[in-house]
Amino acid sequence: MHHLFGEYLQQHGYWVLFLWTFLEGEAGLILAGFLAFQGYLQLPGVIVTALGGAFLGDQFYFYLGRWKGPWLLKMFTLIARKFRKALRLIEKYGTFVAFVSRYTYGFRIILPIILGMTTFPAVRFLFLNLASAFIWAVAFSLAGYFFGKSASLFVDDVSRYEMHLLGILAALIFGMWLFHFVHAWFRRKPARTRLKRMREGRRTTRDEQ
Numbered sequence: 001m002h003h004l005f006g007e008y009l010q011q012h013g014y015w016v017l018f019l020w021t022f023l024e025g026e027a028g029l030i031l032a033g034f035l036a037f038q039g040y041l042q043l044p045g046v047i048v049t050a051l052g053g054a055f056l057g058d059q060f061y062f063y064l065g066r067w068k069g070p071w072l073l074k075m076f077t078l079i080a081r082k083f084r085k086a087l088r089l090i091e092k093y094g095t096f097v098a099f100v101s102r103y104t105y106g107f108r109i110i111l112p113i114i115l116g117m118t119t120f121p122a123v124r125f126l127f128l129n130l131a132s133a134f135i136w137a138v139a140f141s142l143a144g145y146f147f148g149k150s151a152s153l154f155v156d157d158v159s160r161y162e163m164h165l166l167g168i169l170a171a172l173i174f175g176m177w178l179f180h181f182v183h184a185w186f187r188r189k190p191a192r193t194r195l196k197r198m199r200e201g202r203r204t205t206r207d208e209q
Helices: 002-023 027-037 043-075 077-093 095-103 110-117 122-154 158-208
Strands: none
Touching (some): 027 122, 043 095, 043 110, 077 095, 077 110, 110 122
């Protein structure tokens, strides 16, 4: 089983990681860092692959917004709903938003798209995106790598408990995602309550008429 798993990762691990970081966030990268500790992947290769995927992904989303922004607003209600909030973030923080967009929960893909729809300079975005992607790739690769390193202090043979540790790591990542989801839900609760009251008020007014 371990042999087949190792062969699969050696053949497909890097391009799967590239696609994952192109489309999504840090979960796959943390797992890849742990697999690098286990020797299935090379840590420098993981960092370079993640850097390429994250950088090219945000460049793609930026130019997608620049070329097809109005069409995206019409086709995707999620982008339209977050458009004003994203614009407020851009107006408030300016250049800093371009640097931290990949770290923002719920806005990782949307912010580069909306930045592309503004007059934000493409060259400035390129350099900020490259610096941000580099720091992101190194930080989360090492997070997974040092998770394995820490486990080795408590477990004599890490490879023996490899699947258990992968499960624990996946559970920790899921727990972080769930925390962000619940936190965001509670933050939006007052807005949902106000919206509900407005709808009830309009319904009452129509009934009275």
